[in-house]
Amino acid sequence: MTNPIIALDNINVTFHQKKRKIRAVKNVSVHIEKGDVYGIVGYSGAGKSTLVRVINLLQEPTSGSVVVNNETFFKADSENSPKNRIATKDLRNRRRKIGMIFQHFNLLNERTVTENVAFALQHSSLSQAQKDAKVKELLELVDLSDRAEQYPSQLSGGQKQRVAIARALANDPEILISDEATSALDPKTTNQILALLKKLNSELGLTIVLITHEMQAVKEVANKVAVMQDGEIIERGSLLDIFAQPKEQLTKEFIETATNIDKAIETISAQSLVQQLSANEVFVRLSYVGDTTDEPLIASLFKEFNVTANILYGNIEVLQGTSVGSLLVILSGNAEQIKSASASLTSHHVKIDVLKGGQIL
Amino acid sequence: MNEWFSQTFPNVVYQGWTGDTGWLTAITQTLFMTFWSAIFGGLLGLIFGIGLVITAPNGIAPNRTAFWLFDKIVSIFRAVPFIILLAAIAPFTKILVGTQIGTTAALVPLSLGVFPFYARQVQVALAEVDSGIVEAAQAVGSSFWDIVFGVYLREGRSEIIRVSTVTLISLIGLTAMAGAIGAGGLGNMAISYGYNRFASDTTWVATILVLIFVLIVQLVGDFLAKKLSHK
Numbered sequence: 001m002t003n004p005i006i007a008l009d010n011i012n013v014t015f016h017q018k019k020r021k022i023r024a025v026k027n028v029s030v031h032i033e034k035g036d037v038y039g040i041v042g043y044s045g046a047g048k049s050t051l052v053r054v055i056n057l058l059q060e061p062t063s064g065s066v067v068v069n070n071e072t073f074f075k076a077d078s079e080n081s082p083k084n085r086i087a088t089k090d091l092r093n094r095r096r097k098i099g100m101i102f103q104h105f106n107l108l109n110e111r112t113v114t115e116n117v118a119f120a121l122q123h124s125s126l127s128q129a130q131k132d133a134k135v136k137e138l139l140e141l142v143d144l145s146d147r148a149e150q151y152p153s154q155l156s157g158g159q160k161q162r163v164a165i166a167r168a169l170a171n172d173p174e175i176l177i178s179d180e181a182t183s184a185l186d187p188k189t190t191n192q193i194l195a196l197l198k199k200l201n202s203e204l205g206l207t208i209v210l211i212t213h214e215m216q217a218v219k220e221v222a223n224k225v226a227v228m229q230d231g232e233i234i235e236r237g238s239l240l241d242i243f244a245q246p247k248e249q250l251t252k253e254f255i256e257t258a259t260n261i262d263k264a265i266e267t268i269s270a271q272s273l274v275q276q277l278s279a280n281e282v283f284v285r286l287s288y289v290g291d292t293t294d295e296p297l298i299a300s301l302f303k304e305f306n307v308t309a310n311i312l313y314g315n316i317e318v319l320q321g322t323s324v325g326s327l328l329v330i331l332s333g334n335a336e337q338i339k340s341a342s343a344s345l346t347s348h349h350v351k352i353d354v355l356k357g358g359q360i361l
Numbered sequence: 362m363n364e365w366f367s368q369t370f371p372n373v374v375y376q377g378w379t380g381d382t383g384w385l386t387a388i389t390q391t392l393f394m395t396f397w398s399a400i401f402g403g404l405l406g407l408i409f410g411i412g413l414v415i416t417a418p419n420g421i422a423p424n425r426t427a428f429w430l431f432d433k434i435v436s437i438f439r440a441v442p443f444i445i446l447l448a449a450i451a452p453f454t455k456i457l458v459g460t461q462i463g464t465t466a467a468l469v470p471l472s473l474g475v476f477p478f479y480a481r482q483v484q485v486a487l488a489e490v491d492s493g494i495v496e497a498a499q500a501v502g503s504s505f506w507d508i509v510f511g512v513y514l515r516e517g518r519s520e521i522i523r524v525s526t527v528t529l530i531s532l533i534g535l536t537a538m539a540g541a542i543g544a545g546g547l548g549n550m551a552i553s554y555g556y557n558r559f560a561s562d563t564t565w566v567a568t569i570l571v572l573i574f575v576l577i578v579q580l581v582g583d584f585l586a587k588k589l590s591h592k
Contacts, residue, residue, distance in 0.1 A: 056500060058496060058499055058500060092502040092503070092504060093502060094502075095499070095500060095501065095502040096501060096502040098500070099500075099501075100497070100500040100501075102493055102496075102497060104491075104493055106491065106493040106494050106496065106497035107494070107497075108494060108498075108512065108515070108516060109494075109516060109591055109592050110515055110516050110518060110519070110589070110590075110591050110592075111515070119498070119501065119503075119511065120501040120502075122503070122507060122511070123502060123504075151591035152591075153591055153592055164497075167497075167501065168500075168501075170501070171501070171502075
C-alpha cells in the first residue's frame with residue numbers, strides 16, 4: 001500500500017479490570033487510503049469502537065503505532081516499552097482535522113444548533129465573522145439552516161446527527177470517523193445520513209471510517225470492509241470481494257443480514273415446486289459478480305442446451321457500480337444437458353450451488 | 362392595628378426593630394451569614410465537586426491521589442456535626458479572621474460546614490453530564506478548561522442551580538446554629554430571645570421569617586433551573 005492516510009499497526013488495547021485483563025483489540029493492523037470509505041463491521045463488543053478511538057487517541061493503545069497523515073501520534077513496541085506520544089497541544093490541533101460522529105449524537109444540550117457547530121471552532125484561527133459564515137455554510141450543507149437557533153431537544157434524531165456532522169466538519173477535516181452513527185436512526189433517516197456521507201466522500205474527498213453492525217449501511221457507502229470479531233479483524237477486502245466471496249462464517253452472517261438470501265432459500269425450499277422436484281430437475285443457487293449479469297444467460301441455457309430455468313427468486317445488489325447477483329432457479333432437462341449447461345455457466349464465472357436434486361449433476 | 366399587634370405579640374415588639382437585639386439586625390445577620398458563606402463555601406464546594414469529577418477514574422484527568430484527597434477531605438468534613446465543627450475549629454477561625462465569636466467569625470465554620478455538602482451535590486450534578494458529550498468535545502480538540510467550563514459547567518448549569526438551591530436552604534438552617542458562637546441572626550432570635558425566655562411569639566415570628574427566606578430561595582432556584590434547562 002502506498003502512503004495511507006491512517007496507518008494503525010499492531011494495535012493492542014488491554015483494559016485492566018480488578019483482576020481481569022480484557023484484550024479489547026488484539027494486534028490489529030489497518031491501513032486506510034485517502035478517499036476510502038472504510039467499513040468496519042462487527043457485533044457489539046467486537047472492539048470496533050475501541051479500535052477507531054485509537055485513531056484520534058481518544059483511546060490510547062497499550063502498544064502499537066498510530067500514524068495519521070504521516071505523523072506518528074503514538075508508538076510503543078510492547079506494553080512495557082517506552083511510549084512515544086504526540087504532545088498534548090499538537091494532539092488537540094490534529095484532532096480538529098479528524099471529525100467524529102457518534103451513535104447518540106453527543107450534542108451539547110444547552111447550546112443551540114449554531115452554538116454546537118461553533119463550539120468546534122473555538123480554537124480556530126478564523127475571525128468571528130469568518131466563523132459565523134463557516135457555521136452558516138455548514139448548516140446549509142447539512143440542510144438545517146432553518147433550525148439554527150433551536151436546541152437539540154427540539155430536533156429529530158436525523159437532524160441531530162446532521163448537526164453532529166456539521167460540527168465534525170467545522171475544521172475542514174480530512175478524516176471522518178463514524179461510530180455507529182446510523183444505529184439509532186430509522187431506515188429512512190439512515191439512508192439520508194448515508195447519502196450525505198457518500199456526498200461528503202465524493203465531493204470533499206473526505207476519508208471516512210465507518211463502524212457499524214449494520215451490513216446494509218456498509219453496503220451503501222463503503223468501498224472497503226473489515227470484519228471484526230473478539231478484538232481481531234477476521235476478514236477484510238474490497239466491498240465487492242467481501243460480498244461476492246465471503247470466507248468467514250461471521251462475514252457470511254453479516255452479508256445475509258443485508259441480502260436475506262438464506263431466508264429466501266428457506267422459504268422457497270418449503271414450496272411444493274421444490275418439495276416435489278422431479279428426477280430431471282435440480283434446484284440451484286446461481287451467484288455472479290459483474291459483467292456476467294449483462295448477458296442473457298438464462299435464455300442461452302434454453303437455446304444452447306435445451307435446459308429450462310425457472311427463476312424462483314432473484315436478488316441483485318449494485319455495489320460500487322458493480323452488480324452482485326444471486327438467483328434461485330430450478331433447472332430442468334436431461335442429465336447430460338444440465339451438466340453441460342452448468343459447465344457453461346461456470347465458464348461464465350457463475351457459481352453454482354446445488355440446493356436440491358444434486359444426483360443428476 | 363398597632364394596638365392589636367403589640368398586645369398579641371408583646372415580646373416581638375419588645376425586641377424592637379434596630380439595635381443589638383432588633384429584628385432588622387437579626388435579619389441582616391442571617392442574610393450576611395448566608396450570603397458570604399454561600400460565596401466562600403460555594404466556591405470551595407464547586408472546586409472540590411469539579412475536582413472529584415475530573416480526577417475520578419473515568420474523568421478527563423484521572424488522578425488517584427488527587428481523587429483520594431478530594432474524596433477524603435469532603436467525607437471527613439461532612440462527618441463532623443456542624444455544632445461541633447463550630448467549636449472545634451475556633452482556634453483556626455481566630456487565626457483567619459482575628460476573632461472566634463460574632464457574625465464574621467461564624468463565616469468560617471459555616472463555609473467549612475456547607476462546602477462538603479455542596480461538593481457532593483455538585484459531583485452528582487456533573488456526573489449527570491453525558492460522558493459522550495465530553496468525548497465529542499475532546500474529539501473536536503477542546504482543551505481541559507474548555508471542557509470544565511464549556512461542557513461540564515455549561516451542560517450541568519441547570520442541575521447545579523438546583524443543587525445550589527438545596528444547599529442554600531440547608532445553609533440557612535446552619536446559620537440558625539451559629540447563634541451558639543454569638544453570631545446572632547434569626548435562629549438566635551428564635552432560641553435565645555424566644556424559646557429560652559418563654560416568648561413563643563418571638564419564636565414563631567422568627568420561624569416564619571426563616572420560612573419566607575427559604576421559600577424565596579426555593580422559588581427563585583426552581584425558576585432559574587427551569588429557565589436554563591433545554592434538555
